[in-house]
Amino acid sequence: MKTSVISLLGIIAAALSTGSVADDIPRTPQGRPDFSGTYDVATLTPLQRPEMFGDNLVLDPKEAARIAEEERKLLEEDLKPSDPNRQAPPQGGDGSTGAAGNVGGYNAFWVERGEGAFEIGGEFRTSIIIDPADGRFPEMTPTGRKALMERRRFYRENTGEAWWLETDGPGPYDDPELRPLGERCLLGFGSTAGPPMLPVLYNNTKRIVQTEDIVTILVEMNHDARIVRMNAEHAPEDQRFWLGDSIGWWDGDELVIDTTNFRDETGLSGATRDLHVVERFRYNDAGQVIYSFTVEDPNVWSEPWSGEYPWPRTDDRMFEYACHEGNYALGGVLRGARLLEQETREAEAADPAASE
Amino acid sequence: MISDGNGTLYMASLFRKFTAGLALMVLLAPPLAARDTAYEAPRGPDGERPDLNGIWQALNTANYDIERHLARHSMQLREGPHGPLPAVDLLKLGAVGAVPPGLGVVEGGRLPYKPEALEKKRENAANWLDRDPEVKCYLPGVPRATYMPHPFRITQSHEGIMIMYQYANAVREIYMEDVGPAPVDSWMGQSVGHWEGDTLVVEVTGLNDQTWFDRAGNHHSDQMKVTERYTPMGPNHLHYQATIEDPQTFTRAWTMSMPLYRRMEPDARLLDFRCVEFVEELLYGEWRRKPLPRP
Numbered sequence: 335m336k337t338s339v340i341s342l343l344g345i346i347a348a349a350l351s352t353g354s355v356a357d358d359i360p361r362t363p364q365g366r367p368d369f370s371g372t373y374d375v376a377t378l379t380p381l382q383r384p385e386m387f388g389d390n391l392v393l394d395p396k397e398a399a400r401i402a403e404e405e406r407k408l409l410e411e412d413l414k415p416s417d418p419n420r421q422a423p424p425q426g427g428d429g430s431t432g433a434a435g436n437v438g439g440y441n442a443f444w445v446e447r448g449e450g451a452f453e454i455g456g457e458f459r460t461s462i463i464i465d466p467a468d469g470r471f472p473e474m475t476p477t478g479r480k481a482l483m484e485r486r487r488f489y490r491e492n493t494g495e496a497w498w499l500e501t502d503g504p505g506p507y508d509d510p511e512l513r514p515l516g517e518r519c520l521l522g523f524g525s526t527a528g529p530p531m532l533p534v535l536y537n538n539t540k541r542i543v544q545t546e547d548i549v550t551i552l553v554e555m556n557h558d559a560r561i562v563r564m565n566a567e568h569a570p571e572d573q574r575f576w577l578g579d580s581i582g583w584w585d586g587d588e589l590v591i592d593t594t595n596f597r598d599e600t601g602l603s604g605a606t607r608d609l610h611v612v613e614r615f616r617y618n619d620a621g622q623v624i625y626s627f628t629v630e631d632p633n634v635w636s637e638p639w640s641g642e643y644p645w646p647r648t649d650d651r652m653f654e655y656a657c658h659e660g661n662y663a664l665g666g667v668l669r670g671a672r673l674l675e676q677e678t679r680e681a682e683a684a685d686p687a688a689s690e
Numbered sequence: 691m692i693s694d695g696n697g698t699l700y701m702a703s704l705f706r707k708f709t710a711g712l713a714l715m716v717l718l719a720p721p722l723a724a725r726d727t728a729y730e731a732p733r734g735p736d737g738e739r740p741d742l743n744g745i746w747q748a749l750n751t752a753n754y755d756i757e758r759h760l761a762r763h764s765m766q767l768r769e770g771p772h773g774p775l776p777a778v779d780l781l782k783l784g785a786v787g788a789v790p791p792g793l794g795v796v797e798g799g800r801l802p803y804k805p806e807a808l809e810k811k812r813e814n815a816a817n818w819l820d821r822d823p824e825v826k827c828y829l830p831g832v833p834r835a836t837y838m839p840h841p842f843r844i845t846q847s848h849e850g851i852m853i854m855y856q857y858a859n860a861v862r863e864i865y866m867e868d869v870g871p872a873p874v875d876s877w878m879g880q881s882v883g884h885w886e887g888d889t890l891v892v893e894v895t896g897l898n899d900q901t902w903f904d905r906a907g908n909h910h911s912d913q914m915k916v917t918e919r920y921t922p923m924g925p926n927h928l929h930y931q932a933t934i935e936d937p938q939t940f941t942r943a944w945t946m947s948m949p950l951y952r953r954m955e956p957d958a959r960l961l962d963f964r965c966v967e968f969v970e971e972l973l974y975g976e977w978r979r980k981p982l983p984r985p
Contacts, residue, residue, distance in 0.1 A: 363737060363848050370849045508979040510970040519966050541863060543850040545735050545743060550845045550852055552861060557829075557878075559854040559861045561843065561960060576962050651869065654876035658966045659828045659900070668977035675979070 359587070359617040362544065367587045369542050369549075369615050369623060374648040375531070376448035376538040378405060381641065383461030383469025391469065393451055393458035402450035412442035446536045452643050455620050462532070462641040465628075471639060478634035482604060489514075496674040507671030510664060515599055517664055519657035520576065522555025525602045527577055529560075529593045529611040530627035530641065532602075539652045540645065549582055549589065556657045562591050569595050574607065589615040606633045615645075623647070731888055731922035735848045740888045740922045742844045742851075745953040745960065748837035748930070751792030753824075755906035756946055757801060758794030765789055765905050766818040779819055789905075795837070795946040801908060807939045814907025822905055826973065827965035829860050829877035831901025832894045832916050833932040833946065841953050843960055844920075851883060851890070856960045864892055872896025875912055890920040911938040926952040 360368040378401055379393075387393070393401075451458045461469035474482065489506050490497075498505025506512055516523030524534035531540070531553065541552040549562040562582040569579045579595035591613040598607050610630040618624050626642035629635070734741035754765070764776030764787050780787045803811060814821050824830065830838055840856035851864040864883040872880035872895050879897035883890055899912040914936040921929045931947040934940065975981060 363735065368849075370847060505979065510974045510978075518970065520964055541850075541852070543845050543847045543852045543863075545845060545847045547743070548843075548845050550854065552852060552863065556859075557861050558859060559852065561845075561854065563959070573961075576964055651865070652863070653874070654829075654878055656829055656877050659877060665974050665977060668974055672977055672979070 359621070362546075364546055366544070366546070366584065367589065367615075367617060368544065369589060370544045371542060371623075371647050372650065372652065373540045373542070373623070373645040374538055374650065375533045375540060375625075375643070375645050376446055376536075377450075377452040377462075377533050377643060378402070378448045379451040379459050379462060379643065381462045381532055382471060383463065385468075385470075387460040387469070389467050389469075391460060391464060393460045395458060398451045398453075398458035405449060409442050412445075416441075444536055446538065448533065448538075454622065454624065454642070454644055455618055459643070462643045463639060464642055465640040466637075471635065473636040474634060475632070475636050478604070478631075481634070485604075494674070496671065496678040499675060499678055505671070507668060510668065513664060513667065515601070517667065519556060519661050519664075520599075521601045522553065522558065522655070522657075526555045527553040527558040527560065528601050528627075529578060529580070529591070529613055530602065530629060531613075531625070533643070537653075537655055539648065539650065541652055549591075552652065554652050555655045557655055568592075571595070577601065578609070578611070585614075587616065591615075602629070604634055605629075605631045608633055729922060729924050731925075734846050739846075739885055739890075742846050742890060742920060742922065742928065745841045745843050745958045746928060746950040747841040747953055748948055749951055750795060750837060750948055751790050752795045752837040752946070752948065753834065753839055753904055754789045755792060756795050756904045756908055757906065758796070758799045759789070759792055759906070761791040762789045765822075766816070777819065795948045797945045797947060802941045802944055804939060804941055807909070811907050811909060814902070814909055816907075818905060818907060821907070823901055824905065825969075827858055827969045828900065829858055830855070831877055831897055832862070832879055832881070833918065833934075834901060834903055835860050835862075835878070836918075836930060836932070836950070837948065840963060841958070841960060854960060856963050858963065858965055864890075877901060879916070886919075888922060890918075892918040892920070894918065909939065910934070910936045913938045920950075923949065926954065 360370075362368045362370075383391075451460075453459065463469045463471070466472050496505070498507075504512065510518060514523065515521040521527060522534070522537070525532040526534045526538070531551070534555070537554040539554040543550045543552070547564050549564060551560040551562065552558070553560065558577060560577055560580055562580040564582045566581045568581055569575075573579065574595055574597045576597060576599075578593040578600075580591050580593045582589060582591045584590070591611075593611045593613070594609075596605070596607050596609045600606070600609050602609065602611075608631055611627055613625065613627045616624050616626075622644045623646075624642055625645050626640065628638050628640040630638040731740035733739065734743065751759075763774055764780045764783070766777035766780055767774040768777050769775075776783070776787060801811075819825060824834075824838075829835075835842065835853075835855050835857065838855065838857040842853055842855040842857075845852045845854070851866065852861065853864065854861045860878060862878045862881050864881045866883050869880070869882060875896050875898040877898060877900065879894040881892050881894050883892040885891070894916040897910075897912065897914050897916070899910065899914075902909050914934060917933045917935075919929075919931040921931075923929045928950040929947065930950045931945060933943055933945045935943045971982070975984075
């Protein structure tokens, strides 16, 4: 008991001595800033800044209001009950943009991407990325650019034809292992669990449970609990993890999380096993929880890039995102590709000249 | 009787006898009686409740069969000329595919199935490979998550409790307040906890009927309610108890119990067992562009 009182006093003294942040922030019984809680991190502010905003990090309030209003109208329209007598969408899709091959796909029932741009300290933001100054990914390395080009060539849009039969190499639907991690239910898409943890189309709930030794961050998709070992050392170099190996420490009143030891496949699209992410949680003067991060991957980007956005608390609870258990899509994707191949081969057999 | 064996090695002999007797009492008598005089656990982050933080694991054969059982040829059997033999699909596993024996974790040894539910259990066992959700890496449900052959971590803070399982990165939050009925059925259910003395009591509802209790085909309906009790029994073990109420499947409530052991390795941690990638060939392999031969 005596020991714990002394150590508690020590922690409080240490916290007071930094003196940098308002002392009315929530604190744990041990005196740490308390980030415990449930958050909904959905936002309409994109990761990369639309080029029209240039170096302008701050979004004009009128523009922010216009974006929010546009989204509200969109949702209002989309939330209207569907016509029960409607016909099936036309073969090949109805021409609208969106997921699921333009054959209907998600409506507003599924989508929860936030109601507006986020603001920090009263200022709306044009992007999550704050460095580089234009709010966009830095220059890619030659290796990174080459890999990106290859991915784009390989994962081209589904045209409803087995175009890959005309190439020498493999096609994007040959094997389950070639499909994106989100489709395979191995990780949530869009770096939702990260790191860095980014807002996505839906299911943006996070839950932090914080002790002196362990900070757990539960990410809704796919029920991924990030376990941050406080004041610990990274795992040996040959131990690799889907979410990387996260260690944490306190820098004054900021929680710092350092993550390395990734696998070849990372939650952050385009990154490699040499990815290194440093994340920080802090309270700003307005009492917001601000999540910030710096991403380094020398194989992909010529310099590190950084971003920040607020994590607003929510009273909602998290639903179970049981992805794999209901993954009828992955088998359907592969079977669909086999059918397209069969159609192509049959067409060629019927009319050999047409395929020349 | 499963004793708390290793945990007592370092204790004085008197204390050893005492705790062995205690374990016996816990399993045979109402657990409340034993708890009052039992081990006093260090307090957790709220300074009030016992500290359940750590990495824990069951050490038994409950995931093979929660009922008392002898060793047998295989998880799925067929009739041979002189008794049961492994089903054809499991034959090549040899001794690796055999079921190790177990004292069982069900108090009273046998499950009180209704006749039609018992019939379904037998069918499940006969079709184990096709039916066991574990084979497909599905979320394990409660209580099976507890005694999968993988560790799990309890994170208990001043304001919340989360349990993370290595198997299939299953996870559940224990709500320490009344959150009302579960909004929807799920694989891991909705867990609502409260403390009774030094025991964490968790009521789990909203479970779907897709999970099993073990590899023996023991099953339940979506009407199941599980009441779990986690009680510290020493610095390095918890007593775990789960009472199952499912009037659709069983004639009465029944209880399973087992010790849970702390993983003592200095670098103990949950590792990745995202078994989804291990079942893609099973579930989707036939739709590869070039399927691998399956003789």
